[in-house]
Amino acid sequence: KQVPETLQKVSQREEWKDMQQQISMGECPNCGRFIVDKGAFFGCEGYRADPSCSFTISKKIRGKVLGKRDVATLLSKGSTNVIKGFKSKTGKSFDAQLKLEEGKIQFVFPKK
Numbered sequence: 490k491q492v493p494e495t496l497q498k499v500s501q502r503e504e505w506k507d508m509q510q511q512i513s514m515g516e517c518p519n520c521g522r523f524i525v526d527k528g529a530f531f532g533c534e535g536y537r538a539d540p541s542c543s544f545t546i547s548k549k550i551r552g553k554v555l556g557k558r559d560v561a562t563l564l565s566k567g568s569t570n571v572i573k574g575f576k577s578k579t580g581k582s583f584d585a586q587l588k589l590e591e592g593k594i595q596f597v598f599p600k601k
């Protein structure tokens with residue numbers, strides 16, 4: 490009788506994991522937990538955990554709203570493809586890749 494109970498627990502855990510992966514953008518580069526949609530930004534689910542992790546990614550960078558796919562690519566590959574339509578401080582639009590370096594997002598400009 491104990492066997493089916495254990496199996497049920499395992500399948501519940503697997504379902505939970507699947508659910509987390511579906512809503513997650515990827516793994517946190519700092520701690521390896523899931524990055525999830527926090528509403529105003531994407532953040533590490535370990536934010537309230539102990540030890541806590543405060544890794545976040547803004548949903549909007551330089552006037553450009555990041556897609557979930559961009560964030561997923563950034564987390565899995567360490568950089569995005571070239572994203573068009575960022576706005577500089579002077580209001581000029583520019584294209585750049587985003588790259589993760591030591592937990593921070595940097596712009597990488599395409600070579601001309």
Ligand SMILES: [Zn+2]
Nearest residue numbers: 517520533542
């Ligand atoms: Zn983290």
